[in-house]
Amino acid sequence: MNTLPSQPLSSIENASRYGGVAEAYDGERVDFSKKRASSIEALTNSVLESYGAATQNAPESAASLYENASLQSMFEREPTRLEIIISMTKKLNLVRDEAAIPKDRVAEIKQSI
């Protein structure tokens, strides 16, 4: 059976605010200083955990988001004309490096030019 608080609620509220010791309305003594510390600690831990998760994940997320966006835009957009001629020039050099054209084909090539 509940009993009426032995102290006015204002005292309990006061104690909880200023870390004092007060007797709860059911007669149990509650150390609000510990309770508050505990809850602040819990809150802090919770905040730190969230913050930690956020700080650990954020850069990675941001980086991967950025990377994905870049890749996405690269795949989605048409290559520019500059990119096309750079690619052509690279290809041409590869082909030239690997070419094994017999010298006796020169006359034929010159004729075709």
Added chain:
Amino acid sequence: MNALVKKALELLVGDDSQTDLFKVPNKSSKNRPLKTLSERELINLESAIGAKIFGTPPKGHRREFFNLDERTWIWYEEWKEHGKDMSTTIRYELHDKGVFKVQEGARYSYIEGEELEHFILAVRMYYEQVMRKIYRIDPATGQKLV
């Protein structure tokens, strides 16, 4: 070459190959069988195609246009003026942000407008014709032409 002049050229032009810049390279370092064309010979053949891309040069002019390496294209033109040999050489460098033009006299700039349009068109025509006529490769598919 005087070290200072060389250094100045490096600073202005960006590399120390300025003196050899406008010559067709003799890249004989690659081991090629003697019976096949050297890289220099291939570039000479390519240049014969490149020279015609811009139409017939004015009478008395000789023109070369060729690709030197993965990033460099060369335009060369020579002619006579009042009995004097004249020539002009332009190096075009492909950069990720544009086509950089280097001329004698340490003049350089990114090309734009009509010149850029002509350059891009010239490279595409060069690529297509050289791949077909010299290397017998379909420029679109990269497959060998039969």
